Amino acid sequence: MANGGQPVTFLRYPGGKRRMLSFLSEHIPPRDKIRGCYVEPFVGGGAVFLWLQPKRALLSDINCELIDLYKCIRNNPQGIWEAFERIPEGKEAYNQMRKLRHRDLDPVMGAARLLYLNRTCFKGMWRHNGKGQFNVGYGGAARRWVITRQHLDTVAKLLQRVSIEYGDFEPMIDKCKSGDFIFVDPPYRPGMKEQSNAHYVGQQFTFADQQRLALALLRASERGVSWTMTISSHPDILRLYPNYRIIPMPRGTGRTPGVLTSESGEVIILNIK
Numbered sequence: 001m002a003n004g005g006q007p008v009t010f011l012r013y014p015g016g017k018r019r020m021l022s023f024l025s026e027h028i029p030p031r032d033k034i035r036g037c038y039v040e041p042f043v044g045g046g047a048v049f050l051w052l053q054p055k056r057a058l059l060s061d062i063n064c065e066l067i068d069l070y071k072c073i074r075n076n077p078q079g080i081w082e083a084f085e086r087i088p089e090g091k092e093a094y095n096q097m098r099k100l101r102h103r104d105l106d107p108v109m110g111a112a113r114l115l116y117l118n119r120t121c122f123k124g125m126w127r128h129n130g131k132g133q134f135n136v137g138y139g140g141a142a143r144r145w146v147i148t149r150q151h152l153d154t155v156a157k158l159l160q161r162v163s164i165e166y167g168d169f170e171p172m173i174d175k176c177k178s179g180d181f182i183f184v185d186p187p188y189r190p191g192m193k194e195q196s197n198a199h200y201v202g203q204q205f206t207f208a209d210q211q212r213l214a215l216a217l218l219r220a221s222e223r224g225v226s227w228t229m230t231i232s233s234h235p236d237i238l239r240l241y242p243n244y245r246i247i248p249m250p251r252g253t254g255r256t257p258g259v260l261t262s263e264s265g266e267v268i269i270l271n272i273k
């Protein structure tokens with residue numbers, strides 16, 4: 001499955017990299033060439049991890065419910081699938097599920113609920129209101145059964161020897177050592193075209209965060225860590241990376257997976273040759 005075949009993505013994720021895999025694969029080392037750990041500090045739907053299937057990995061994200069979901073799939077994919085199957089279909093059932101609070105549910109039901117909301121909400125968005133309640137509208141059931149029990153079993157197997165952590169990117173990058181490889185896919189720059197990153201959980205990813213990220217990646221480079229990042233081609237961002245290779249990224253059409261057009265406004269920045 002790695003480096004070819006159907007990727008085993010199980011989440012719909014804004015900014016997910018599934019459609020970019022054929023292009024990205026040219027700029028990510030094959031798993032046998034990664035001497036240390038594969039690290040993804042903005043894991044989201046984990047498209048690159050699930051495609052590459054590295055031998056050792058650390059996955060993290062600031063979205064703690066998402067991290068709970070990964071941990072629960074690793075431990076009990078069967079239990080989640082059975083609970084997911086039992087959740088009724090339709091807008092009313094969706095609204096009932098949406099009202100529940102993650103922290104009030106046991107881990108398996110919490111994970112099944114998140115998977116259900118993700119598979120049936122509008123465009124796979126992951127947004128909360130000021131009170132921390134999931135507030136994306138209903139999108140329909142068409143994508144609910146695109147995933148199967150086998151998907152969850154496969155993902156669980158891939159997660160067996162993986163560290164899964166909740167938290168900000170900076171400490172995750174700071175603990176990387178020589179020989180590790182980081183795939184970096186942060187929320188793109190707010191401002192200009194994207195005023196906010198409201199489709200992600202938590203606070204906005206500000207320009208100060210972008211600066212923090214650039215410094216963390218500079219420190220990582222100095223320690224001999226390799227990394228590849230996807231990011232917006234906004235000039236303010238590019239100025240943060242004066243000494244690295246920058247490659248314009250083609251755009252997935254959104255309609256035909258894998259078919260690429262030009263002019264995405266996104267780039268790959270990398271410190272590997």
Ligand SMILES: C[S@@+](CC[C@H](N)C(=O)[O-])C[C@H]1O[C@@H](n2cnc3c(N)ncnc32)[C@H](O)[C@@H]1O
Nearest residue numbers: 013015016017042044045046047062168169185
């Ligand atoms: C572009 S998405 C990653 C998509 C992923 N590569 C995929 O293919 O599905 C960016 C992720 O960064 C996370 N994030 C936002 N701020 C963060 C922070 N300060 N530290 C770590 N993760 C953060 C969001 O929760 C979101 O999951």
